Amino acid sequence: MGWARTLGVAVLCALGSLQSAGATTTPVLPLPGPRPGGAACELFLHRLPGVGPALCQSAQLVPSGSRSQKGLPLYWRDVLPPSLPQEGAGLAAPLRVLVVGAMHGDELTSASLALHWIALAQKAGQPVHWRFIPVLNPDGLLARRPTRVNARGVDLNRNFDTPGWEHDAPRHWEKRTRKDPRRWPGTAPLSEPESQFLHAQMDEFRPQLVVSIHAPYGVLDFDGPHDPPQRLGRLRLDRVGVFPGSLGHYGGVQQGMPVVTIELDHALRLPPEAEVRSMWRDLLRWMDVRLLKDGALGQAKK
Numbered sequence: 686m687g688w689a690r691t692l693g694v695a696v697l698c699a700l701g702s703l704q705s706a707g708a709t710t711t712p713v714l715p716l717p718g719p720r721p722g723g724a725a726c727e728l729f730l731h732r733l734p735g736v737g738p739a740l741c742q743s744a745q746l747v748p749s750g751s752r753s754q755k756g757l758p759l760y761w762r763d764v765l766p767p768s769l770p771q772e773g774a775g776l777a778a779p780l781r782v783l784v785v786g787a788m789h790g791d792e793l794t795s796a797s798l799a800l801h802w803i804a805l806a807q808k809a810g811q812p813v814h815w816r817f818i819p820v821l822n823p824d825g826l827l828a829r830r831p832t833r834v835n836a837r838g839v840d841l842n843r844n845f846d847t848p849g850w851e852h853d854a855p856r857h858w859e860k861r862t863r864k865d866p867r868r869w870p871g872t873a874p875l876s877e878p879e880s881q882f883l884h885a886q887m888d889e890f891r892p893q894l895v896v897s898i899h900a901p902y903g904v905l906d907f908d909g910p911h912d913p914p915q916r917l918g919r920l921r922l923d924r925v926g927v928f929p930g931s932l933g934h935y936g937g938v939q940q941g942m943p944v945v946t947i948e949l950d951h952a953l954r955l956p957p958e959a960e961v962r963s964m965w966r967d968l969l970r971w972m973d974v975r976l977l978k979d980g981a982l983g984q985a986k987k
Contacts, residue, residue, distance in 0.1 A: 724748075725760045729819075732826055733797045735955030744803045746819065751882040754836040757823040759882055764806040764815040779814045780976055783892035785883065786818065788841050788899070788932070789833040790825020792952045795898035798961065805965050812977065816890055821879050833867045835877055843870035843928070844880040845935035853929035861928075870930045887936060894976060895936050895944045896968070906946035908937025914971040917947060918956070918964035943976075 725746035730738060746760040753759060766779045786799035799819035806815045820826055824836035834840050843854060854870040862868045875881050887895070904923040907913030915922050927934035937944040947964070949956065956964075 724758075728757070728823070729796065729826070732793060732831070733800070734793055734953055735797045736800050740800060740804060744800050744817075744819070749818075749882070751885075752878060753822070753824045754878055755824045757827070759818065759823070759879065760820065762803055762817045762819075764803060764817070766812045766814060767810055777812070779812045780894065780972070781814050781890060781892045782816070782894045782896065782972075783886060783890060784815065784817045784896045784898070785821055785932075786898045787820040787822050787826050788879075788883075788897065790822040790828060790835070791831040791833050792898075792900040792949075793826065793831060794900050794949050794952055794955045795947075796820045796826065797955045798898050798947075798949065798964075801955075801958075801961050802965055805962070809969065811969065811973070813972070816886065816892070818883070818886070821883060834869065835879055837871070837877065838866065838869055839871040839877050839880075840868045841877060841880050841883075842932055843868060843930035844874060844877055845884065845930050845932055846874035847929055847931070847934045847939060850874040850929055857929050874930060883932075884935075887940065887942065892942055894972065895932070895942050896947065897932050897944060898947045898949070900949040900952040902948040903950040904948045906933065906948065907944065908933035908946070909943040910941055911943050911975045913943075914945065914967065914975075917945075917967045917971075918960050920947065920949075920964065 723742070725744075726738065726741040730736065730741050733741070744762055746762050748758040749761045751759045784799055784802060787793070787796040789795075796819045799817055803815075803817050803819075806813075806817075822835050822841055825832040825834060843858070847853075850870075851873075854874070858864060858868060858870055871877060875884055886892075903920065904925070905914065905917055905920040906925050907922065908924075908927055913922055913924070927938055933944045933946060936942040945968070955961070
């Protein structure tokens with residue numbers, strides 16, 4: 686029986702050697718998890734001009750937890766400054782900037798520009814906490830034919846809770862737009878999940894600057910405190926005023942948050958890369974002079 690025990694030990698040792706050799710040549714690798722931004726890119730990439738897979742993936746968009754009228758995730762991305770001030774260090778907190786694209790779903794380049802700027806923000810090195818919402822209206826953007834309005838036919842840029850909305854917004858729609866269905870303000874302020882989400886961000890994040898990207902009028906607009914930027918790239922300042930339920934009215938006038946509204950030249954064709962960077966540099970210069978070095982950082986009204 687001693688020889689059988691010896692043979693069994695030898696067989697077990699041989700099997701162990703084979704398993705060790707196999708483990709060396711074919712290691713067991715962990716299964717890859719979902720890539721940040723992967724789901725968002727699968728959803729939006731085919732619709733966004735001037736955005737390739739690498740740029741979209743690098744944005745690393747994540748679900749915010751809120752959803753559109755049709756149940757699509759509302760994605761965002763926070764880009765933090767290189768270093769945050771330690772508590773008690775006496776250093777100012779970073780400037781909070783909220784960037785919003787595709788409030789109108791048929792303004793495709795507005796979402797594209799936001800994604801390009803996420804990449805640039807990661808290299809900026811300024812004391813700024815950026816929060817990007819590249820596609821506020823995914824239902825409109827992903828409609829068979831992209832639409833300005835959301836899935837319930839509401840213009841989100843007429844749906845914010847501005848003073849006298851109940852009287853002024855319907856009247857403006859009827860008299861000034863002649864009941865243009867593309868500019869319907871909805872049945873009540875903040876009636877839509879998308880406008881509710883953005884309103885919550887403005888209330889919780891308390892941005893000291895809001896940048897709202899649109900197309901295709903080719904101008905730069907501004908509402909709120911501080912001297913406005915005179916130009917961003919080729920876009921020149923042309924203040925068009927506010928109207929009931931608009932983001933500029935709510936944020937800039939009512940809440941005291943500077944609102945820069947960018948109107949790109951084209952809704953379907955992104956400006957050249959040089960122009961994308963030029964607008965970005967001009968925005969940073971203006972922020973540096975008017976906000977970062979301005980003592981009063983445009984603290985929003987409580």
